[in-house]
Amino acid sequence: MISLTNVCKGFNLGKLNAFTAVDGVSLSLEGNRITVLKGPSGSGKTTLLSLIGCMARPTSGRITLHKNLLGKNSFLASGDKPDVEITSLPERFLTEIRRLAFGFIFQQFNLVKGITVIENVLLPSYPLGKKHAEVRKRAGELLDTFGLRARARAKVEWLSGGEAQRVAIARAMMNDPPVIIADEPTAHLDSKLSREFMDIIALLKNSGKTTIIASHDPLVFDAQVVDRVIAVRDGRIDEEGT
Amino acid sequence: MRSWIEKQRSILDYTLASLLRRKGKNFSLLFVYMLVVFILASAMFFTSAMKREASLILQGSPEMVVQRLLMGRYDPIPLDYLKTIRNIRGVISADARLWGYYFDPTVGANYTFMVPHNQPLSLQNIIVGSGIVRSRKVGKGDIMSFRAPDGKVRSFTITGEISASSELISADLILISDTDFRNLFGLNGSYATDLVVAVRNQQELSTIARKITELLPDTRPIIRAEMVRTYDSVFDWRGGMVIVLLLMALLAFVIFASEKASGLSAEERREIGILKAIGWETSDVIAVKTYEGALVSFFSFAGGVLLAYGHIFFSAALLFAPALKGWSVLYPNFRITPFIDPYQVAILFFLTVVPYTVATIIPSWRAAIIDPDSVMRS
Numbered sequence: 365m366i367s368l369t370n371v372c373k374g375f376n377l378g379k380l381n382a383f384t385a386v387d388g389v390s391l392s393l394e395g396n397r398i399t400v401l402k403g404p405s406g407s408g409k410t411t412l413l414s415l416i417g418c419m420a421r422p423t424s425g426r427i428t429l430h431k432n433l434l435g436k437n438s439f440l441a442s443g444d445k446p447d448v449e450i451t452s453l454p455e456r457f458l459t460e461i462r463r464l465a466f467g468f469i470f471q472q473f474n475l476v477k478g479i480t481v482i483e484n485v486l487l488p489s490y491p492l493g494k495k496h497a498e499v500r501k502r503a504g505e506l507l508d509t510f511g512l513r514a515r516a517r518a519k520v521e522w523l524s525g526g527e528a529q530r531v532a533i534a535r536a537m538m539n540d541p542p543v544i545i546a547d548e549p550t551a552h553l554d555s556k557l558s559r560e561f562m563d564i565i566a567l568l569k570n571s572g573k574t575t576i577i578a579s580h581d582p583l584v585f586d587a588q589v590v591d592r593v594i595a596v597r598d599g600r601i602d603e604e605g606t
Numbered sequence: 607m608r609s610w611i612e613k614q615r616s617i618l619d620y621t622l623a624s625l626l627r628r629k630g631k632n633f634s635l636l637f638v639y640m641l642v643v644f645i646l647a648s649a650m651f652f653t654s655a656m657k658r659e660a661s662l663i664l665q666g667s668p669e670m671v672v673q674r675l676l677m678g679r680y681d682p683i684p685l686d687y688l689k690t691i692r693n694i695r696g697v698i699s700a701d702a703r704l705w706g707y708y709f710d711p712t713v714g715a716n717y718t719f720m721v722p723h724n725q726p727l728s729l730q731n732i733i734v735g736s737g738i739v740r741s742r743k744v745g746k747g748d749i750m751s752f753r754a755p756d757g758k759v760r761s762f763t764i765t766g767e768i769s770a771s772s773e774l775i776s777a778d779l780i781l782i783s784d785t786d787f788r789n790l791f792g793l794n795g796s797y798a799t800d801l802v803v804a805v806r807n808q809q810e811l812s813t814i815a816r817k818i819t820e821l822l823p824d825t826r827p828i829i830r831a832e833m834v835r836t837y838d839s840v841f842d843w844r845g846g847m848v849i850v851l852l853l854m855a856l857l858a859f860v861i862f863a864s865e866k867a868s869g870l871s872a873e874e875r876r877e878i879g880i881l882k883a884i885g886w887e888t889s890d891v892i893a894v895k896t897y898e899g900a901l902v903s904f905f906s907f908a909g910g911v912l913l914a915y916g917h918i919f920f921s922a923a924l925l926f927a928p929a930l931k932g933w934s935v936l937y938p939n940f941r942i943t944p945f946i947d948p949y950q951v952a953i954l955f956f957l958t959v960v961p962y963t964v965a966t967i968i969p970s971w972r973a974a975i976i977d978p979d980s981v982m983r984s
Binding site for chain 2: 414419420459460462464468470474476477479488490493494495496535539
């Protein structure tokens, strides 16, 4: 569903502080599975996640997505080939892919402060131009799913860590993307909340979502629900297990 | 189309929420912005209203005034010049005027004495303007004394006050009889201050003026159009001077605006990164910033213009009228007729709204084109 072929990502190339964060990674990720990229800090797993999520372009190599991820209405899904090569696409198309195919859960949750829970959840739907009533209904359902209905009008800075993360998950789910990408999702949670997070991920898997998580938390990569663990070190795939 | 409208509505919703959560910054910006527009608009409204007022008054003034010059300076004009002027073809009438200035050291003000044509006054009676009533605290029946050139003090009884409707021209005016005027100023009975001339055909004004100069070489005919032009340039000069000063204020505002509105904080940059990461286009982010700039601009501009309108036309330019109205001590106490020049409002709009909008959009665009990847690393 998502394939990486000999992907490299370097920063500050040609300068004294140049370094390679991802070095020749080849990988194939299947749909409806939970995959964890594990590794220590600085191993390159966040960069790898960025490349998969179309937030950055690789310095070399190819990344392809299956058309199913983009939906029927996307211009990118109109060709004959089953996969879309995203490496060389302009930013505008990468934005469209991010909007249609991926839901992001960031390490710091990255909620927009000063606005309410429901407004944060609604944010990804704004560029789609869907009917207001329709998107509010969807946001309401998501808040119900994650037990946040009572907090809908609360400002996000008033939330506890667990609530903030559930808002981040609801926001990631807003456009009903087929793939959820989570970067160190349990870094700011205690063990109980971390287990709750993994329970939510299990629910998402049951509803047909594909999840890719970058984490060095054993509560994540040792969880029963995880289908595949890929160890990353120094920008390379170190070992792989299922 | 419907999808586009829904999208703009959502973006506008977000913009409003975004503006409201930075209340302190945005209200201080709104306040400074409104203040600059208020000052600029006040100066513009005031000068254009004064110009209009002056031109309306001059419309009632004579078509041509003839003065006598001696050594390049004004001098009383002999009454026998009237006959020469009346004999010029095209002249309907020529009449003498008696008027002059008197400096009153008590209040440090100049009065304008004038002998009315259509309102003969009895001896030792005067009618005074409301500015004099206010400054000298006098009224009907009171006596006012003035020192004549021979050193004698001449006293007059106030028999009336000139109506307030004509205050702009009458605040410092004193109407007096012909004889009293000549006695007070020591003016010989065969001289007048100047002559007013009426002509049959307006097209011939300059020809008649030329003939007067040829027949009476020591005179200077002044046509009404020239007076209107002079008034215009006087008020333009005053308005212009103020506007040059205000342009500096505007420049300071532009610096303030680019610093406050556009110098995006780390928090704002982070937000833009988040929006990009979750699928917002660069154009969507710019739309938010454009709406933000437009809303702040609109409310500041509208508020500033409305406040200026109230300031000039309802409070009679309370704040800076003393600096702009002129050298007189007897300021007319009148309300300027509301008058707005759309061209000036448009200029003001482009001087304020355009720089602010540009100052808002460009840095936002620069922030919006950064890789959303940076959010992953924050």
